[in-house]
Amino acid sequence: MKINLSHFEAALLFALFASVVLGIVTKKTDRERIQYGAKCFGYFLLALFAIGWAMKLGHG
């Protein structure tokens, strides 16, 4: 089975899986884990859009 994802879809999946694991292993309570996982995911998205726009603007 081969899948063909766009840059955005692949980066979104990457952010999701990484955020879940980072949330689980980093904090000590479930509430903190959920908050940290969501924060990581948010930062991934922010970086994704920021770097994406930077590359688009940089290319002209």
Next chain:
Amino acid sequence: MAADVKTATSPIDDSKQPLPPLQVWALPVLLAWAIPGGGHFLLGKRGRGIMILVSVSLMFFFGLAMGGAMFKPESGDLLTTLINYGGFVGDLSSGALYVVSVMLGYDQPDTAGHVHDYGTKFLVTAGLLNILAMVDAFEIAAKRKS
């Protein structure tokens, strides 16, 4: 005096804890390597174990489905050696997922293309996330974390 008290209760002291006996943490850490989330299951943390199993496995399977390449421990110049050995350690850290896929003959050539490139990164990152899960299993087994 006040400074002494502050130093004695600072978080830095946590890192000076002696290593617990091998039999306490070896099995959970080994299981955590072999099966993502396995160490957490063994230690009774089923919810977290399932989340790690699903996340790491899905990331690995997406990596395979995107045609990601597995790194081989090959030498060359310094950068090539670092990338190949580092990538190999990352791939190998996925445990049974890596071993079984290699045994079943998965050997994707390193070709150009963003999907394939993401796949390679997914495979390595799945292993790196599993290393974090192994460390977490160690801390739980050593009673440094609940």
